[in-house]
Amino acid sequence: MDKAAAPPDDTAIRLRGLSKTFGSGSTAVHALRDVDMTLRRGEVVGLVGPSGSGKSTLLKCLGAVVEPTAGRIEMGGQAVFDSASGGWLIDDLRALRRDRIGFIFQAPYLIPFLDVTDNVALLPMLAGHPDREARARARELLEALDVGHRLGVRVSLLSGGEQQRVAIARSLVNRPPVILADEPTAPLDSERALAVMRILEEMARRYGAAIIVVTHDEKIIPTFRRIYRIRDGRTVEEAGEGRSLGP
Template structure:
């Protein structure tokens, strides 16, 4: 099976001369469709920089990247419209849900599809499908402020999946949740990755969920090391 995410010798350098900082140093990584992997490391180790490079938010200094089987960077961007690629091919989940407060939960999930040019009817159908899969369809017409933290993250996950991206990048998605809800979120991510064939990277410090990953990448001072995870069964 071909990886959905490939990073080859990715570097990111800030500054020049005596102020140079190598935030990423020759990163190599591969994540396969349907796989959820953990990315761990101390604060300042380069996790956010790695995610931003992979998410086409910042430019790597050098190296090569593939997403969804498509080469997107080879010592320079190979795609014409980086913003459109990011919108259509990468789903993002953050520490907080960041739902648009004046839209309903259904409209929040529909928004990325409408921005991508999907007809209203098909966007509505896809959004309801995802909210149903995530067991929160009964809150479709509610506003975000009417949700609990765990419910809001479910809507955020639905939004990230809305354009059926091959890749989802999750940055501390369980940080504001208690242990039980954290495990529920990771369980959902695993089920959705398997169902939709999505490759998911989860950046986390959460000691509750780290043992659930079968594979881990640990980053230290910009260098990434692959580790075998425990793959502990989730009992949320």
């Protein structure tokens, strides 16, 4: 049961003083140091930094698979983690990930033994929605992402771009306020990378999700309006170029 509740606002996610330290004493590694971050609904923000800078650790903390050492995380105006209150304020972290966080990975990581529709419908089914409703939701999203003609196809038969769009549909299907995208354009050429960014922008706008895109892909960095640069576990917010992604 949730131990904390707060009135919802336009903020999708807010981090305050988030830190993560692995180990202790002389061998301690400070992966995150006092990270502050705020994302509004419908916003796509870049998280940029070199390898080992703490991007993945931040993503894992936000994804509720690694517990921060200190700080506070709010999602949709509700505190879900507060070190001052003892850590996670949500008992069921699986349900938190399932219902409030969407994940997009570098590779699509679709479930190979499910078809396109069921790869997306699986999440609402896991959340207890009836199969018919879950599949209807999945179809709606897949059609919005231009893969509606591949609904019953096994995912291994899709092109790389189609698989990535299915993965995006999966991240959106439970209408989470936050989507964590871990280098979603890394394996793609410029044209396809920009196409994926266009889709993310549109989906964020349409479904009101805040999307954090972890990347060091120079092709897409200029498209962000806001960027968090991370180095040695510290983040610095800066304005992006917000270059147009075209129609």
